[in-house]
Structures are given as structure tokens and as C-alpha cells.
Amino acid sequence: MIPWLTSGAFLLAAVVVGSVLARRPQARTPAGKALLAWNLLGSAAQVVTIHPVYQAISSLTGHHNTAIVISHSLGLVAAFFAQIMMLCWTRGAGGARAAARYRAAITGAAIAVLVVLFALTPEVADTPSSWRLDNIDRSTVALYSVGYALAYSWVLLDLCRLSVRYSRMVVTPQTRVGLRLFTVGTAFGLAYQLMAAVDGLAGLTGHRFPAHTPLSLALVCIGVVFLCLGAIVPLVTTAVIEFVRRCRQAWLCHRMEPLYRDLAAEYPQVLKGPVRYGTAGWLVNWYGNGRRLMQRTIEVHDGLSELRPWLDDLAYRVGAAEAVKQGFDADTVLLVAQAAQVADALRAERAGEPGHQVHVEMVEVAMDREAVWLARLAQTYRSRIIELVLAELALRRGHAADQPVGN
Structure with a gap:
């Protein structure tokens, strides 16, 4: 059952990585391709140890247990691609090419030694789960076990070293978590290889330890699961973060609609986008939410710029005073004051009142907060407090108009 689980874990990781590479051309880097190759070859290494496949390979080659040396060779090649992935991340593609040469030579030499030792071992019946343990008293099998364990232990130690080194270079927390999971997986794999x-060393001395196949398979399974989690957790977490970010962009677009709709009615030559941006809009345009939010932010700013001649400082002061009276915090006071100013300006522009020669400037907001500010402004613009401010403004202006003009 363990080979099914481990091969399934590798296949799941390969599907996740492959889908990311297929949908994001910028992810098709040497490191990304090496990651995909590692998962595919790791899956193939586990699949050949599944009992029906194991027997099919023996029948095809005419030699029992051939799947063992195929599985181990594929495992070493898969681990080599994992090294390439780490080298690309830590040294770049150019540095990885030079560092990969001697690692490729070591991997090729280790596979050649395994093939020779396997060929020198007398043929026995198929034993998919315990070929080495059942024949450990044979010197060639003992040497095979030691050689494979040493080669794979060297690879795992190298991967652990590169993983720790790369974790000091990355800035995203999800990548650091993935690297830590990857390091835990290499630790379990190293424990299995040391066993x-x-x-093998005991077999060379003519001794045999009690059978521990379940423990060995458990170490392999746990190690593979952690290694695959280390590969897919950063990708999945990044995808979730991206999904949440795009949903927030759509939400901000939707929140701007009250102000956007009124500005679009007054200045259709400036605000040309679709007026409404509901649930169907952000689902259909999910990939374009960032572009749509930027476009809507710019258009609202342009519409407010057109409205500047009608912005009245009195409306700002009355709005701020009403917000303070309501006990709002400083940020909300600014929002209410600005929203009251905008609502009053739109009313004045629609009534055909003349604008001011001296334009009143809008509240300055940091560039990375503009969309959030405009979304909050649009919601405040349609709130009950703005109606109260406009009513108070009408009363004050009425009183001012009734005052006699002195000579």
C-alpha cells in the first residue's frame, strides 16, 4: 500500500506544479522545470515498485527484481533534479549549470555501480518490498545496499544544506514554510537511508538485523509526503493569496460604484467603464480585476478633478464638524468631510451654479491607499450623515442669503 501512497503524493505534486507552469509562463524557469521533473521521476520510481508493475517488468526483461534497480536509479535521477531546482534558486541558472556537472557525474557513477552489483547478484524470486533485506547476507546485495544508501544520503544532505541556505534568501513566509517541510522530508529520507x-554493513559481516520492513516503508512514506508538501505548499498558498487579492480588488471596484455611477452620469466622456461591477462582473473578469480596479481608480480621480471648481470649503468644514459631533475617529472625520464636499459639488454642478475661481484641493492620500480611500469615500458619500450635512449646509446658506447687505 505504501508505494501507492508515495507515488500518489508525487503525482499530486506533479499535477499542481504542471498546472502552475501551464497557466503562468513566467513560472517556466529552469527551477520550475526541474521541480516538475523531480516530481514525475519520483512518481515513476514509486510506481515501478507496485506489485503488478513490478511483476510486469520482471516478465518483460526476463529477470526477477529488475524493477528494484530501475526504481533506485529513477530515485537518484529524481533527486538530482531536486538538486538542480535548489541550485537554480540559490545560484541562478548560470551558477547551477556549473555546480550540476559534478553532481551529475556522481549520480551517474552511483547508478552504474548499482547496475553492476545487481547484475552480479544471483537471481531470486520477485520480492518487491524486501529484496535487499531478504538477500542482505549476499555480499553483492550488502554492497548494493551500502552504495545506494551512501549515494542517496549524500544527495539528501546536499538538499538539506541547499534548502537551509535558500530559506535565508527568500522573503515570502509560504516559501519558508515549504522549505522547512522539505527539510523535514529529507531528514526522514536520511533516516531510512542510514538504516x-x-x-548493508551488518550483511558484510555476516549478520542480519530483525526484519523492519514496515518501519522502512513508513519512513519512506512520511519522507515523500513532507517532500511533496514542501513543493506544493508554497504554490498552493501563493495561489490562495492571489485569489484573495483579486477578490479584494473586485470588492473595492464594487464599493466605488455609488460615487462612480454619479460621476459617470455627469462626465461620460471621462468615466467610460461599465457603471456596475457586481458579482457576475468580477467572476467573468476575474483575471482582469487588477486592471479594472486601476482603471476605475484613475477614472474616479479624473471625475473628481473635473468637479474641483464646485468644491466648497464650507461643505468640508460642516462635514467635519458633523462627524466630530457624531464621535467618529480622525480618519472617518476626513472621509465625511471630503464626501460632503463632493456631494455638495455634484449638487451645485447639476444646478448650474458657477464654480469657484480658486479650486479647493482634495485630501492627499498615499498612492498605495488610493483605491481603499476612494472605496470608503464612495460608501460614505451615500451614507445618512451626508444627507444631514447637506441639510445643514442649505440652512447656513439660506441664513447667509437672508442677511442684509451693508452699504
Whole structure:
């Protein structure tokens, strides 16, 4: 059952990585391709140890247990691509190419040694789960076990070192979590390989430890799961963060609608986008939410610029005073004052009142907060307090108009 689980974990990781590479051309880097190759080859290494496949390979080659050396060779090649992935991340594509040469030579030499030792071992019946343990008293099998364990232990130690090094370079927390999971997976794999090396050394001395196949398979399974989690957690977490970000962009677009709709009615030559941006809009244009939010932010700013001649400082002061009376915090006071000013300006422009020669400036907002500010402004613009401010403004202006003009 363990080979099914481990191969399934590798296949799941390969599907996740492959889908990311297929949908995001910028992710098709040497490191991304090496990650995909590692998952595919790791899956193939586990699939050949599944009992029906194991027997099919023996029948095809005419030699029992051939799937063992195929699985181990594929595992070493898969681990080599994992090294390439880490090298690309830590040294870049150019530095990884030079550092990969001697690692490729070591991997090729280790596979050649395994093939020779397997060929020198007398043929026995198929034993998919315990070929090495059942034949550990044979010197060639003992040497095979030691050689494979040493080669794979060297790879795992190298991966652990590169993983720790890269974790000091990354800035995103999800990548750091993935690297830590990857390091835990290499630790379990190293424990399994050390057990195999001890078994081989005991076999060379003519001794045999009690059977521990379940423990060995459990270490392999746990190690593979952690390694695959280390590969897919950063990708999945990044995708979730991106999904939340785009949903927030759509939400901000939707929140701007009250102000956007009124400005679009007055200045259709400036605000040309679709007036409404409901649930169907953000679902259909999900990939364009960032562009749509930027466009809507710019258009609202342009519409407010057109409205500047009608912005009245009195409306700002009355709005601020009403917000303070309501006990709002400083940020909300600014929002209410600005929203009252905008609502009063739109009313004056629609009534055909003349604008002011001296334009009143809008509240300055940091560039990275503009969309949030405009969304809050649009919601405040349609709130009950703005109606109260406009009513108070009408009373004050009425009183001012009734005052006699002195000579």
C-alpha cells in the first residue's frame, strides 16, 4: 500500500506544479522545470515498485527484481533534479549549470555501480518490498545496499544544506514554510537511508538485523509526503493569496460604484467603464480585476478633478464638524468631510451654479491607499450623515442669503 501512497503524493505534486507552469509562463524557469521533473521521476520510481508493475517488468526483461534497480536509479535521477531546482534558486541558472556537472557525474557513477552489483547478484524470486533485506547476507546485495544508501544520503544532505541556505534568501513566509517541510522530508529520507546502510554493513559481516520492513516503508512514506508538501505548499498558498487579492480588488471596484455611477452620469466622456461591477462582473473578469480596479481608480480621480471648481470649503468644514459631533475617529472625520464636499459639488454642478475661481484641493492620500480611500469615500458619500450635512449646509446658506447687505 505504501508505494501507492508515495507515488500518489508525487503525482499530486506533479499535477499542481504542471498546472502552475501551464497557466503562468513566467513560472517556466529552469527551477520550475526541474521541480516538475523531480516530481514525475519520483512518481515513476514509486510506481515501478507496485506489485503488478513490478511483476510486469520482471516478465518483460526476463529477470526477477529488475524493477528494484530501475526504481533506485529513477530515485537518484529524481533527486538530482531536486538538486538542480535548489541550485537554480540559490545560484541562478548560470551558477547551477556549473555546480550540476559534478553532481551529475556522481549520480551517474552511483547508478552504474548499482547496475553492476545487481547484475552480479544471483537471481531470486520477485520480492518487491524486501529484496535487499531478504538477500542482505549476499555480499553483492550488502554492497548494493551500502552504495545506494551512501549515494542517496549524500544527495539528501546536499538538499538539506541547499534548502537551509535558500530559506535565508527568500522573503515570502509560504516559501519558508515549504522549505522547512522539505527539510523535514529529507531528514526522514536520511533516516531510512542510514538504516539501509547499517543493514548493508551488518550483511558484510555476516549478520542480519530483525526484519523492519514496515518501519522502512513508513519512513519512506512520511519522507515523500513532507517532500511533496514542501513543493506544493508554497504554490498552493501563493495561489490562495492571489485569489484573495483579486477578490479584494473586485470588492473595492464594487464599493466605488455609488460615487462612480454619479460621476459617470455627469462626465461620460471621462468615466467610460461599465457603471456596475457586481458579482457576475468580477467572476467573468476575474483575471482582469487588477486592471479594472486601476482603471476605475484613475477614472474616479479624473471625475473628481473635473468637479474641483464646485468644491466648497464650507461643505468640508460642516462635514467635519458633523462627524466630530457624531464621535467618529480622525480618519472617518476626513472621509465625511471630503464626501460632503463632493456631494455638495455634484449638487451645485447639476444646478448650474458657477464654480469657484480658486479650486479647493482634495485630501492627499498615499498612492498605495488610493483605491481603499476612494472605496470608503464612495460608501460614505451615500451614507445618512451626508444627507444631514447637506441639510445643514442649505440652512447656513439660506441664513447667509437672508442677511442684509451693508452699504
